[in-house]
Amino acid sequence: MLIKKPTYHDDILPSEITPRDLYRRRREFLKQAAALGLAGTMLPQSVRAQTAAPVIEQGKLAKLAGRASPLSAKDKLTPHKDVVTYNNYYEFGTDKHQPAQYAHRLRSRPWSVAIEGEVKNKGPIDIEDLLKLAPMEERIYRMRCVEGWSMVIPWVGYSFAELVKRVQPTARAKYVAFTTALQPDTMIGLRLPVLEWPYVEGLRMDEAMHPLTLLCFGLYGEVLPGQNGAPVRLVVPWKYGFKSIKSIDKITFMESMPKTSWNVSAAHEYGFYSNVNPAVDHPRWSQATERRIGEDGFFTPKRKTLMFNGYAEQVAGLYKGMDLKKFY
């Protein structure tokens, strides 16, 4: 009996063969991803918190200085360690300790941000150019998570308005949509359909132009670590944390209100505006109080949440005449 030998290996170019170490790395990655699928669950949190996170120590990342800003809050800073180990970045897992564990994989170079939509100067801007676009400032902001905890973080960046001025949106631009990069090979959280990927957030044009709205590149005097949204993110301090989108690779100026990820996931719980508002509860929990990470412990009650996270004086005017119970 004659069996014809398969000859397909003849037409595989040597360049097409996956190098062994890449192959191994991929296997390793798949193993970890598989582990994440279940190992992220059915473990008590105390165990997860302990097994988690090679902590990025301060001083390990590239320096990024910024001059002090009058817009900075006077609150006591949340320790660096807490800021870089307790993160919501679902692309790297839904557990708050997972991003610190996995986000160092994020490829933050080369990086560019696409400018699209209703804007004169379309096209990609390289991250190096973005870094030089305006002088860096250090802005100490309160950050209030929709889950009821808060931090105080010294961000480094400049007002997003600086970028808007350069790219010149047309008269039709009423909103700005921001998109987080999609890196399926580094973002192990993407395999879980917990949210619609890529993550999208948005602002009304006047919110985007507000001087407090920060295009952010660093924290604590260094470039952003992966888990905090390297290499460039948004910080909107008077809104719940999920509005401050991480690792932006696309900015789209739009005439209509963009569909944002959490709003798509549960519209009755996460509105487009999502301003911090102690008088409007999340349907499932109160937003009247919050716990400041690193400060409010076992023997101090939660502190009262402030209207617009304490930025009412600067931003309340943006919402004049709006029913904030309706436009939550």
Place this chain on the structure above:
Amino acid sequence: MAWLPGSRQISAIKAAVFAFALLPFLRLAWGAFSGGLGTNPIETLTRDTGWWCLFMLLATLALTPLRKLAGLHWVLRMRRMLGLYAFFYGALHFTTFIWFDHWFDLMEMFKDVIKRPFITVGFIAFIIMLPLALTSTNAMVRRLGGRNWQRLHRLVYLVPVLGVLHYWWLVKADVREPLIFGALLALLLGLRLWWRLRDRRPGLAQPSVR
């Protein structure tokens, strides 16, 4: 033939189960004391005590299937202890709620209970566990009479159902863990339902006595 431990062995097993079931508490207590509960220790305490309460409830419910399927009759002797552990972790969970979330303000707490369905079901589950824990002693079994006692303690099936619902309604988007708890619970309750229906069918042999 299934293994049949003697009474001294039973005591040893009980002591071991007691110690193991206490470990999570010791770990949390030590963590709270030494700063080993992560960035948001209160969240860790709250979530873990609830997690272990559900775990103990499922462990309690797993004993009867274990007896029937593996013929390990003696495991039922662990049932009261595991049930009381479920109550113990449930009580700790409730304590974190009234202490850390409401700073012992009962009025505010009750407002929360009424207003928020996930808290409502969690609270009801805890309230149901109270009489079960209080009537768990031998003396109470005698006082109530076996039949009444048993009727009362059937309520235990309701508690993890409410518990899973409580967890399900709490999570933001990632429902994997409540789903797994729910699936295990469905299995444990489904087995009971299946046995009931099977044994009730007329003309079939009585369940075999092992």
